[in-house]
Amino acid sequence: MKVLTEAGLNKVKEIVARYPEGKQKSALIPVLHLAQDEKGWLSADTMDYVASLLQLEPIEVYEVATFYSMFHLKPVGTYLFEVCQTGPCMVSGADDIINYIQQRLGINVGETTPDGLFTLKTVECLGACGYAPMMQLGKHYREHLTKQRVDEIIEECRLKAGVLN
Amino acid sequence: MSVKLLLEKAHVEGIRTYEVYRREGGYRAAEKALKTMSPEAIVDEVKKSGLRGRGGAGFPTGMKWSFIAKPEGVPRHLVCNADESEPGTFKDRYLMEFLPHLLIEGLIISSFALGSNATYIYIRGEYAWIPDILEQAINEAKANGWLGKNILGTGFDLEIYVQRGAGAYICGEETALIESLEGKRGNPRIKPPFPAVKGVWDRPTVVNNVESLAAVVPIINIGGDEYAKIGVGKSTGTKLISACGNINKPGVYEIDMTISVEDFIYSDEYCGGIKNGKRLKACIPGGSSVPILPANLLLKTAKGETRYMNYESLSDGGFATGSMMGSGGFIVLDEDQCVVKNTFTLARFYRHESCGQCSPCREGTGWMEKILKKIDSGKGSMTDIDLLWDIQRKIEGNTICPLGDAAAWPIAAAIRHFRDEFEWHVKNPEECLVRNYGLAGYADPRPIPA
Ligand code: FES
Numbered sequence: 001m002k003v004l005t006e007a008g009l010n011k012v013k014e015i016v017a018r019y020p021e022g023k024q025k026s027a028l029i030p031v032l033h034l035a036q037d038e039k040g041w042l043s044a045d046t047m048d049y050v051a052s053l054l055q056l057e058p059i060e061v062y063e064v065a066t067f068y069s070m071f072h073l074k075p076v077g078t079y080l081f082e083v084c085q086t087g088p089c090m091v092s093g094a095d096d097i098i099n100y101i102q103q104r105l106g107i108n109v110g111e112t113t114p115d116g117l118f119t120l121k122t123v124e125c126l127g128a129c130g131y132a133p134m135m136q137l138g139k140h141y142r143e144h145l146t147k148q149r150v151d152e153i154i155e156e157c158r159l160k161a162g163v164l165n
Numbered sequence: 166m167s168v169k170l171l172l173e174k175a176h177v178e179g180i181r182t183y184e185v186y187r188r189e190g191g192y193r194a195a196e197k198a199l200k201t202m203s204p205e206a207i208v209d210e211v212k213k214s215g216l217r218g219r220g221g222a223g224f225p226t227g228m229k230w231s232f233i234a235k236p237e238g239v240p241r242h243l244v245c246n247a248d249e250s251e252p253g254t255f256k257d258r259y260l261m262e263f264l265p266h267l268l269i270e271g272l273i274i275s276s277f278a279l280g281s282n283a284t285y286i287y288i289r290g291e292y293a294w295i296p297d298i299l300e301q302a303i304n305e306a307k308a309n310g311w312l313g314k315n316i317l318g319t320g321f322d323l324e325i326y327v328q329r330g331a332g333a334y335i336c337g338e339e340t341a342l343i344e345s346l347e348g349k350r351g352n353p354r355i356k357p358p359f360p361a362v363k364g365v366w367d368r369p370t371v372v373n374n375v376e377s378l379a380a381v382v383p384i385i386n387i388g389g390d391e392y393a394k395i396g397v398g399k400s401t402g403t404k405l406i407s408a409c410g411n412i413n414k415p416g417v418y419e420i421d422m423t424i425s426v427e428d429f430i431y432s433d434e435y436c437g438g439i440k441n442g443k444r445l446k447a448c449i450p451g452g453s454s455v456p457i458l459p460a461n462l463l464l465k466t467a468k469g470e471t472r473y474m475n476y477e478s479l480s481d482g483g484f485a486t487g488s489m490m491g492s493g494g495f496i497v498l499d500e501d502q503c504v505v506k507n508t509f510t511l512a513r514f515y516r517h518e519s520c521g522q523c524s525p526c527r528e529g530t531g532w533m534e535k536i537l538k539k540i541d542s543g544k545g546s547m548t549d550i551d552l553l554w555d556i557q558r559k560i561e562g563n564t565i566c567p568l569g570d571a572a573a574w575p576i577a578a579a580i581r582h583f584r585d586e587f588e589w590h591v592k593n594p595e596e597c598l599v600r601n602y603g604l605a606g607y608a609d610p611r612p613i614p615a
Contacts, residue, residue, distance in 0.1 A: 018283075018285075018324075018326045018328075019366075020240075020366060023347070023366055025347060025348035025349075026328075026346060026347050026348045026366075027348065028348035029290075029328070029329065029330065029331050029345065029348060030328060030329060032331065033290070033329060033331065054348075060348075060349075063349070063350055064348065064349065064350060067333065067350040067351065067520075068290070068330070068331035068332045068333050068351075069331070069332035069333065069517075070290045070291065070331040070332035071331055071332075085510065085513075086252045086453070086510055086511070086513075086514050087252055087253070087449075087453060087496065087507050087510045087511050087514070088252055088253050088409045088410055088496050090506070090507065090510045091410050091411060091496075091498055091499075091502050091507060092409075092410070092411070123291075123332075124252070124334070124513075124514045124517050124518065125250065125251075125252035125253075125334075125453075125514065126291045127249050127250065127254065127255040127258050127289065127291070127292065128255060128258075129252065129253050129254070129255055129407065129409035129410075129415075129494070129496070130255055130407055130408060130409040130415030130416050130417070131415070132409065132415075136291060136293075138293075139293040139294050140293070140294055
């Protein structure tokens with residue numbers, strides 16, 4: 001069974017070639033990223049598949065996937081809001097932003113909207129402290145958040161998802 | 166105006182591209198190093214420069230390089246630590262985003278000096294868009310003969326690879342980073358053996374911060390002696406400071422370490438003063454792990470001398486009345502900020518980031534978070550403050566890696582300098598929920614602006 005796309009599998013080969021012979025375990029984190037990008041999250045099946053790709057024991061993959069906070073072991077919404085809550089963001093008003101998003105989406109931190117569109121998480125310092133409050137949305141950061149910016153971002157996601165209410 | 170060695174060209178249009186970077190004098194240092202210098206001579210220049218590791222520990226880079234073991238027939242590796250995760254710190258991100266070729270050039274010279282033919286940039290996973298920028302720069306450098314086989318006809322081969330982490334502060338610690346690069350959990354290793362002897366895949370390895378490696382470029386360009394003339398004492402060269410919190414102009418600044426803390430905060434060239442005309446209460450000058458200082462001890466040392474933005478001056482007074490340069494993450498708190506709450510968020514951070522290997526850190530960070538949450542929400546007792554002090558004492562120095570210390574120090578300093586604010590929370594359980602303690606005795610010694 002092929003879990004990853006052809007393009008993904010080619011990328012895996014390219015990644016493995018970066019390390020010395022026999023050290024393909026080094027490719028594990030990059031390959032888990034790749035699998036998560038394709039699948040949205042890491043199911044046990046996906047992890048087992050990654051293990052077989054890299055000739056590792058499944059436990060070696062679970063160990064790593066459970067250690068790093070960026071790997072999702074459960075499905076998340078199409079749009080994942082990861083809002084920073086650490087000191088520098090907190091002193092710049094992160095709490096208000098988190099509360100506002102909860103209210104706007106009608107969910108608590110850690111939850112997903114019933115339509116599966118949005119998940120809200122809090123995260124620790126993402127290295128954008130000077131541009132606080134901030135969140136990660138997909139590959140990029142959204143910085144200098146205000147309530148209005150949050151509204152715009154939610155709107156933007158809804159538009160993209162084609163379910164503008 | 167401070168001299169700029171790293172960010173001088175940051176605002177040149179198109180500096181991200183090879184073409185513009187080269188036109189602006191880029192890759193001159195690499196050319197000089199590879200064509201006219203021996204690896205040993207490069208290490209000597211870096212030693213002479215007095216460059217200290219810019220990731221936080223401040224260990225002399227040249228000395229670290231000279232420790233690398235050279236067993237016959239065993240490949241060596243340089244690893245660039247781009248796992249910038251210390252709260253308050255975002256300077257490496259700036260360098261990589263805007264001056265990717267400066268880092269690549271620094272990596273070429275440093276790899277040549279250390280004899281690394283495969284160099285890895287380990288970047289925090291959340292900086293998900295930056296690997297594309299770096300890989301683009303790597304490809305351009307390669308297309309122009311600066312990477313690959315037999316670079317500039319010297320017989321030196323080099324490939325640079327970008328490796329993403331996946332969300333773990335601990336991987337900024339060099340042995341945890343190495344574990345992670347090997348595809349494992351980021352559990353720090355017991356030292357010795359040091360990475361210089363047994364690092365990635367058991368090969369001799371040097372791990373250096375992004376800013377340190379970028380600084381190698383100006384060091385080679387102007388020479389180690391000239392570099393060492395900039396700055397003061399053992400704080401040579403320039404340092405990037407990422408300033409954040411309640412200031413008018415947050416951002417990344419390059420300073421030459423002769424500027425006073427007061428000027429850095431209040432001058433328009435840098436932070437531009439406290440936001441909304443408020444008064445300064447406290448500052449964490451070197452990333453969240455270093456001791457917080459109240460305004461009076463920040464601007465002047467306990468001896469009443471002006472405090473400067475450099476390694477020695479920031480640590481003047483030790484932990485009793487001083488702090489540290491750390492990573493250069495400069496976090497400013499105004500009069501409306503609650504030190505208890507701020508300390509709570511940091512405790513939560515360290516609990517979240519503890520790898521769980523050592524009991525004092527794994528258990529201690531959890532307890533510190535819980536107790537601080539209790540005090541912050543008006544449910545604490547006086548004995549909780551003592552308990553907190555006791556727990557941090559028992560973590561410090563009792564763990565494999567410095568994360569334990571990093572978790573303990575901010576809490577110790579907060580209690581040391583702001584004990585009355587903690588006690589006020591305990592004595593005023595309801596009031597503390599609706600108002601802040603304010604400035605009290607820590608007031609910024611500067612006169613209130615009219
Ligand atoms: S504290 Fe939020 S990005 Fe650093």
